[in-house]
Amino acid sequence: MSGQHQRLPLEVDPFRLAAREEHLQGAIPLKQMKRLISALTSDEGDVLIDVVFSVDLNRVVLLSGTIQTDAKLICQRCMGEMDLPVKLDFQIAFARSEAEMERLPEGYEVTLIEDTPMMLSDIIEDEILLALPPVPKHLDEKCSPEAEGWKRQQTIETNTESVKQDNPFDILASLKTDK
Numbered sequence: 001m002s003g004q005h006q007r008l009p010l011e012v013d014p015f016r017l018a019a020r021e022e023h024l025q026g027a028i029p030l031k032q033m034k035r036l037i038s039a040l041t042s043d044e045g046d047v048l049i050d051v052v053f054s055v056d057l058n059r060v061v062l063l064s065g066t067i068q069t070d071a072k073l074i075c076q077r078c079m080g081e082m083d084l085p086v087k088l089d090f091q092i093a094f095a096r097s098e099a100e101m102e103r104l105p106e107g108y109e110v111t112l113i114e115d116t117p118m119m120l121s122d123i124i125e126d127e128i129l130l131a132l133p134p135v136p137k138h139l140d141e142k143c144s145p146e147a148e149g150w151k152r153q154q155t156i157e158t159n160t161e162s163v164k165q166d167n168p169f170d171i172l173a174s175l176k177t178d179k
């Protein structure tokens, strides 16, 4: 791990940290994210975060920044392992109660906090889980046609292709290309 990273707190209170615009930069081991690694083929590696707690003009408490990691999953077309670089720009708002949640102006992605402090890794893990493709697949040219299951999967896929739209994996893939 590089020395430029500060030690991240395990637990955070977004409302307190937002009051002093706390900036957190560092690495969380993937091993701490049990729900996430159950969807991955490897728990090795870190999730790099660069995030800021803040209060916006509507007095809404926010966490925003970037999350980056290299996930390894099983391609659902060829059943081979695939690397999925994850790089997310995200912003979430925090509310203390459902009533407060309803009062928030439109356009926020809101997380309800029942207890503070909360685990920093849980917040980050949720964001990554939301971004993972429901059906992970290699880009076409990277799929191994000789792999078991390719022919069979492709037949099934032809029938379901029209239903699948806005696959987050395609978005991630295009982000990667733009970089």
Ligand SMILES: [Zn+2]
Residues within 6 Å of the ligand: 075, 076, 077, 078, 079, 080, 137, 138, 142, 143, 144
């Ligand atoms: Zn594949």
